[in-house]
Amino acid sequence: MDLFKKTLDPIIALAIIALLDVFLFVIVGAWTVGGGETMLAGLAAKYVLGAKTLERIPFWTLVFTPTWAYWKIYISLGMGFGSFVAAVLSKEFYWRVPRHLSEWVMITIGGLLMGIGIRLSFVCNVSTFFGLTPEMNLGGYLAVSGIVAGAWVGSWIYKRVLEA
Amino acid sequence: MITVTGQCVAAFIFGSTVGLLVQRSRWCNTAALRDAMLFKSYRNTKALLVAMMILTLGFTGFISVGNGNPMRFDVGLNQFVGLFLFGIGMVLAGACTVSSWVKTGEGNIGALWALLFLIIGLFVSSLLWSFTYWPPAAATMTGQPNLAGLQFGFADALTLQQKTGIPAIVFGLIQFAALLALYRLILRKELVMQTARGQLNPQVARSAPEVSPAMPEPAIGVAMAGSAGASGSYQEEV
Secondary structure, three states, rough: HHHHOOOOOHHHHHHHHHHHHHHHHOOOOOOOOOHHHHHHHHHHHHHHHHHHHOOOOOHHHHHOOEEEEEEEEHHHHHHHHHHHHHHHHOOOOOOOOOOHHHHHHHHHHHHEEEHHHHHHHOHHHHHHHHHOOOOHHHHHHHHHHHHHHHHHHHHHHHHHHHHH | OOOHHHHHHHHHHHHHHHHHHHHHHHHOHHHHHHHHHHHHOOOOHHHHHHHHHHHHHHHHHHOOOOOOOOOOOEEEEEHHHHHHHHHHHHHHOOOOHHHHHHHHOOEEEHHHHHHHHHHHHHHHOOOOOOOOOOOOOOOOOOOOOEEOEOOOOOOOHHHHHHOOOOOOOHHHHHHHHHHHHHHHHHHHHHHHHHHHHHHHHHHHHHHHOOOOOOOOOOOOHHHHHHHHHHHHOOOOOO
16 A cells, blocks of 8 residues: 555645544544653553542542543543554654664653643643643643744754754 | 444544554655755655645534544643654654654664654653642643743644634634645745756756655664665665
């Protein structure tokens, strides 16, 4: 199949995703990833620390009660699965490991900042661009301003690291 | 009304299709912002804008006829601050929430590492949450303006429709026009850049690729490019 031989035009890919997202919006809600990841963090903590310990942390009883019956988790797992299938079919699956310590450090700091950002704002980049902003939510406009400013600062830091 | 199992199945099918399409198109939300800022390359930005235009019309259209499930969401400065931190993080990690899952599916250990620390970051900051202190959550999610909780009140296309009596699609069309204007601005900028390149070297102008080649990819990408060289079959994200 041609799809698994050539790179797909991102405009076509994103247009299809947008149409599917409208469909999802009608049946459950718009595409989001941060919510599923928050729930996965809660579930992971429940297994590592135990349900009793987790109950003592207010966030996991008042805002997110860990449960597998939460549709947003399956969007995240689906994305990993779909990408795995596509990578295998197009013979692009292989293990890639960062080689330099600096890469590991940047990924670690970046990952932590993303997690803290999601927790603080209750949204991620996906719900910003593919949910809140098209719904014309004021929170979406605030989030877009935040992510653009953050990406600018991040790019500046990244450029400095590259130059160094 | 769709059952919980139905919701989860629909979400998984949606997620799998997204994973497949994003993997095949090498689209990346991080690149959509970073490449536009650092390299003046708009391949991913244009796709993002097209999606947002379709979504704006689709969402506001369905809201106008009383359909759809808009996020009941509180608005506060925490959205700005949180996404600001997120923006820095995604550029440093070289992956956003979508590409970290997609790259993990391709066998990228760096992306899996980013996901792991994203979850650790989420959990650690959840310890600091308190519903009497900023950042606000459930307790301030009343929809009423609440300055102590930095809440400005709930407002989106649905509330605009309810408060003004004007169908949401009208507001949607205004936002669509703004996004389209931005898209056309990018196209014009690309044309100017191509012409400038053509003046320097006419050969380049004729074969000018839409995307700037050999884009350096931060962190995760460096590893991908490294192993791509070894296998020779991998196409860089650009």
